[in-house]
Amino acid sequence: MAALLRVRGASQIVQVCANGEKVLRGAAMKEIAVLEGEGGRGVGVVVSKAGSITAVGYDDELDSQYSNWSFNKVIDANGCCVLPGxxxxxxxxxxxxxxxxxxxxxxxxxxxxxxxxxxxxxxxxxxxxxxxxxxxxxxxxxxxxxxxxxxxxxxxxxxxxxxxxxxxxxxxxxxxxxxxxxxxxxxxxxxxxxxxxxxxxxxxxxxxxxxxxxxxxxxxxxxxxxxxxxxxxxxxxxxxxxxxxxxxxxxxxxxxxxxxxxxxxxxxxxxxxxxxxxxxxxxxxxxxxxxxxxxxxxxxxxxxxxxxxxxxxxxxxxxxxxxxxxxxxxxxxxxxxxxxxxxxxxxxxxxxxxxxxxxxxxxxxxxxxxxxxxxxLGMAEDVGSIEVGKRGDLLILSTARWEHLVYQLACHDQCIKYVIKDGNIVYSK
Ligand SMILES: [Zn+2]
Incomplete structure (x- = not known):
């Protein structure tokens, strides 16, 4: 079996939503779903040949689940965090x-x-x-x-x-x-x-x-x-x-x-x-x-x-x-x-x-x-979070925590390492 992309070793996968929510209203906007790596255990994402997310999880679990798979591209996201596009x-x-x-x-x-x-x-x-x-x-x-x-x-x-x-x-x-x-x-x-x-x-x-x-x-x-x-x-x-x-x-x-x-x-x-x-x-x-x-x-x-x-x-x-x-x-x-x-x-x-x-x-x-x-835009079925079934649209930051993207006032090219659209790298630093 083959897939397009494996991102591994990240310190955070900022999913935003993890339960299929199509919009977050009011107080729900304060809570975002983040999968955190812990104790040297990294977190990662798998994107299928068709460009959609097929798995989000801890690397050791993804490694055993996808042990017989080949990937077009593997991104080592050690020390990085991953967000939705x-x-x-x-x-x-x-x-x-x-x-x-x-x-x-x-x-x-x-x-x-x-x-x-x-x-x-x-x-x-x-x-x-x-x-x-x-x-x-x-x-x-x-x-x-x-x-x-x-x-x-x-x-x-x-x-x-x-x-x-x-x-x-x-x-x-x-x-x-x-x-x-x-x-x-x-x-x-x-x-x-x-x-x-x-x-x-x-x-x-x-x-x-x-x-x-x-x-x-x-x-x-x-x-x-x-x-x-x-x-x-x-x-x-x-x-x-x-x-x-x-x-x-x-x-x-x-x-x-x-x-x-x-x-x-x-x-x-x-x-x-x-x-x-x-x-x-x-x-x-x-x-x-x-x-x-x-x-x-x-x-x-x-x-x-x-x-x-x-x-x-x-x-x-x-x-x-x-x-x-x-x-x-x-x-x-x-x-x-x-x-x-x-x-x-x-x-x-x-x-x-x-x-x-x-x-x-x-x-x-x-x-x-x-x-x-x-x-x-009526597109929440397909994009807007890192969840299984959604498009593989990802942003990989070189920082361990996602808040750097908002904290920095300008020069975001310093922290944006990869931009990925449908599982393909469309920008890399
Ligand atoms: Zn306008």
Missing amino acids: LIDGHTHPVWVGDRVHEFALKLAGATYMDIHQQGGGIHYTVNCVRQASPDQLYASLIDRLSAMLRCGTTVVEAKSGYGLDTTTEIKMLQVLNRARQEHPISLSITYCGAHAVPKGSSAEEATDHILQEQIPAIVEQCAQDQLHVDNIDVFCEKGVFDRNQSREILLAGKKAGWKINFHGDELHPMQCGELAGELEADAVSHLEEVSDSGISAMVQSGTVGILLPTTAYILRLKSPPARKMIDQGMAVALGSDFNPNAYCMSMPLVMHLACVNLHMTMEEALVAATINSAAA
Whole structure:
């Protein structure tokens, strides 16, 4: 018999979950499953030829159980710890044309909406993306996905939304679909045609255009197997799409078979938590301005809150009330929000910010960046923990304890020794 990979000799296997949990809510986010080596007895993992985890346990037990097996690759993880690959719950990775010039304006006090209303922000990126060829977009996307992989991310949620017209939105979705086939990272693909109201249109006109033209065109391509879309997103915000417009667009996406996963309560209170409860949304991102009744609604509906500490940091917004959400029983996930405004591809940094600025514990941050991000994307059956049957997506750190990944503020390449996707080494130091 043969298997793809044997990892042996580790000091910790941080499984996160060990009983098939599909999400961890509230107080359960504080408890993570860790298999600890003891008294010179190492711990290890076996990944099958098909790329899924077939065993997790003490090396002496795995050695006798797999004594007649051959392994394509054996990793000696002596003095190391093993974690699940990280899952980035929110990114906008398909664009060209950076916005470095806007950083100075923001540092001088301009708000997100000041820049947006002057034709910068998303509008600037939309112009660049409309003019870019699919190959240009693809090349920059692949560079970014590879950088994310080196930071330990093995699954990424990735949005369209810098086209706003049908042709460019489809171009972005095609670029994401190509990367899904060709890059080792797994992608959860989100159609976000309602990311902004295009210049020269009203929000009503943009909503009509999305409902009458864009969604039907994308649904048609999906039906012909030319595109694959997982989620529908809207920027529900004052001056962008209001609650009623957002509801209509999200319901049209749900009808197309996509999961509801939208931007809400970021800059102004928009009662998006309540809307998520009503629509039984899979996830809502941001939530800086969520209300208490919005939190209760999301606890009821089981909606995952995807928090983005980089956004509050860079825009100097108040942080989302992570403590209140977790203490009231919500499931919280994390995302980098990688986009031209928040240029961050590192989930270890995001976890660090979640601990310092959002007052989450390191365990909660790890849960949020693994099993709960998987839950937000409807992927918790396959990824998000080191358990038998899940994909062999692993992160091996050169440190004996996993907390170093969160404790270190930067230069995580110092401690990330291997990144493994489906049992294959996709990065090694
Ligand atoms: Zn976003």
